[in-house]
Amino acid sequence: MDRADPVAGDPLAIDEEAVVAxxxxxxxxxxxxxxxxxxxxxxxxxxxxxxxxxxGWTPEVTEVAPGRPNVVAVIDGGGGPGPxxxxxxxxxxxxxxxxxxxxxxxYAADIVDGRLRGRGSADMKAxxxxxxxxxxxxxxxxxxxxxxxxxxxVDEEGLMxxxxxxxxxxxxxxxxxxxxxxxxxxxxxxxxxxxxxxxVEFEGAMAHGAMPQHARNPLPVAAEFVRAVAHLExxxxxxxxxxxxxxxxxxxxxxxxxxxxxxxxVIPARAVVCLDIRTVPGVNHRDLVNRLDRLASxxxxxxxxxxxxxxxxxxxxxxxxxxxxxxxxxxxxxxxVTGQVAVYGGVPGATDGTILTRDAGIPTxxxxxxxxxIAHQADEFVEVAEIxxxxxVYAEAARRFLTSGDPTP
Numbered sequence: 001m002d003r004a005d006p007v008a009g010d011p012l013a014i015d016e017e018a019v020v021a022x023x024x025x026x027x028x029x030x031x032x033x034x035x036x037x038x039x040x041x042x043x044x045x046x047x048x049x050x051x052x053x054x055x056g057w058t059p060e061v062t063e064v065a066p067g068r069p070n071v072v073a074v075i076d077g078g079g080g081p082g083p084x085x086x087x088x089x090x091x092x093x094x095x096x097x098x099x100x101x102x103x104x105x106x107y108a109a110d111i112v113d114g115r116l117r118g119r120g121s122a123d124m125k126a127x128x129x130x131x132x133x134x135x136x137x138x139x140x141x142x143x144x145x146x147x148x149x150x151x152x153x154v155d156e157e158g159l160m161x162x163x164x165x166x167x168x169x170x171x172x173x174x175x176x177x178x179x180x181x182x183x184x185x186x187x188x189x190x191x192x193x194x195x196x197x198x199x200v201e202f203e204g205a206m207a208h209g210a211m212p213q214h215a216r217n218p219l220p221v222a223a224e225f226v227r228a229v230a231h232l233e234x235x236x237x238x239x240x241x242x243x244x245x246x247x248x249x250x251x252x253x254x255x256x257x258x259x260x261x262x263x264x265x266v267i268p269a270r271a272v273v274c275l276d277i278r279t280v281p282g283v284n285h286r287d288l289v290n291r292l293d294r295l296a297s298x299x300x301x302x303x304x305x306x307x308x309x310x311x312x313x314x315x316x317x318x319x320x321x322x323x324x325x326x327x328x329x330x331x332x333x334x335x336x337v338t339g340q341v342a343v344y345g346g347v348p349g350a351t352d353g354t355i356l357t358r359d360a361g362i363p364t365x366x367x368x369x370x371x372x373x374i375a376h377q378a379d380e381f382v383e384v385a386e387i388x389x390x391x392x393v394y395a396e397a398a399r400r401f402l403t404s405g406d407p408t409p
Contacts, residue, residue: 011337012137012395016388019133020116022051023387026125027109027118032095033068033158040067041091041154048091048128048152055136057150064165068154072166075139075148077402082146085326085401086178086362087131087394088163088352090156093120094376101378115381122370122382127181128152130369130387134394138402146402149175156352159313163352167359177326177363177401179394180353183370183382186389187345188334190327190365193246194279194317195350198289199255199272200225200296204305206269218271219258221300221307225273226253228295236283243280245346246317250278251292274312278348281317315350320363325404326397327365333396334367338389345372367393 031044045061049071052059059073071091096106096119104110106119116126135150149171153162166172202225204216229251236249255274260266275292279285289311296307320327322344331342347353353364369386 011392012141012399014133014137014388014391014395019129019391020384020387022133023116023121023126023129023382024109026129027116027121028107030107031092031120033092033155034095042067042069044091045069045071045152045154048132051132052150055139062165064154064161068161070154070162070166071152072171073150074171075135075150077144077146077148079143079145082144082402083176083404084147084149084174085398086149086151086175087135087181088151088153088178088356089124089128089131089181090154090162090352091128091152092154092157093123093125094157097378103379111384114384116384116387117379117381119380121380122183123375123380124182124368124370126370126382126387127183127368127390130391131179131181131394134391134398137391137395138398141399144399144402148398148402153352160352160355163355164359167356167362172356172360172362175360175362177324177365178353178356179326179330179397180351180364180366181368181390181394182347182351182366183368183372183375184345184347184366185370185372186334186338186367186386187343187372188327188330188365188367189245189345189347190320190322191243191245191281192318192347192350192354192366194281194283194285195313195315196275196277196279196285196289197312198275198277198292198309199312200275200292200307200309202271202273202296202300202305202307204269204303207267209265209267212267215267216304217267218300218305219268221303221305222256222258222271222273224299225296226256228299229253229275229292232291232295240280240282243346245344246280246348249280249283250276252276252278279317281319283317285314285316315354316358318354318357318364320357320365324363326363326401329400329404330365330367330393330397332400333393337392337396
């Protein structure tokens with residue numbers, strides 16, 4: 001139940017049935033980027049654009065890659081100058097994986113015991129629907145200062161091509177703050193972990209398995225490197241401690257490649273180790289990569305195995321001050337709508353917000369319907385009540401921020 005708030009005035013009207021039904025419509029569409037199956041985000045993007053047009057908006061649909069369009073609507077409030085607030089979500093979902101792991105059709109989008117079920121229900125089609133109907137409520141309420149930007153972007157689950165493309169537009173430079181509507185169980189997440197994907201190659205010399213004295217075997221070197229990485233992770237913990245919302249730094253080996261199971265009698269010349277690195281604010285990525293590079297080289301020195309590393313992706317940690325007016329407005333809106341004290345949290349992975357902050361300098365915060373840990377799992381679901389609550393919070397946060405008059409912290 002909504003609570004009256006003398007600062008905000010009457011609650012903005014959210015069409016509860018419509019926002020839930022629209023979430024169902026989105027979930028029924030398989031928007032996995034799956035070239036083999038010929039699927040991607042286009043059907044969902046088309047549905048989003050169609051609904052925006054029904055709202056009276058004029059969305060811009062831009063293909064970032066074939067069959068992968070961003071959909072962005074800019075809505076002028078008609079109430080004079082003011083800040084620009086962005087609601088952001090993504091239209092792609094991860095694969096459903098093994099169907100045997102599901103107890104229901106991954107694209108059923110049915111509602112059972114108050115839960116809307118299906119792949120992408122939490123991550124994050126509920127958030128997309130909620131932000132759109134929240135923006136509609138703000139517009140329907142009457143003129144407001146400034147502008148709203150409502151953006152449904154592609155490829156968040158991949159290389160974040162949609163966010164990168166948007167961040168490069170002139171519009172991005174005019175956005176004063178962005179609420180990323182990812183599932184965070186109602187936590188207000190002003191911080192997100194950084195991420196580095198690192199590939200390390202060890203080069204030795206091939207030889208017959210019966211003649212190891214003629215080889216420079218990269219496998220023991222790779223194994224030594226993995227052990228050394230664990231020690232480095234411990235060193236980072238001692239240096240940086242445990243972050244209040246993000247926990248520890250992680251240096252996780254995720255890939256080890258070498259040799260051929262059809263040629264077990266051959267010592268390979270090459271081995272590859274890949275690391276998924278997750279960092280808290282304060283960790284310098286360049287320094288960390290340099291340390292890992294030196295560590296890999298030292299591991300091979302005794303046997304003549306050389307090492308080289310490549311940064312596949314580098315996403316910085318994000319830390320938006322909680323004093324930023326957008327976050328102040330979001331906190332107040334959450335408490336006014338839910339009647340509960342706001343809880344701050346952190347995003348363990350990267351979101352589109354990471355790219356929006358990194359490439360365009362946009363202050364971002366992550367807040368949305370759905371469990372914090374439900375993403376990418378079988379039997380994914382979102383509570384219907386959370387969809388409606390999130391839409392109400394988004395609308396109230398927009399009203400408060402847009403009328404604050406000062407977009408800067």
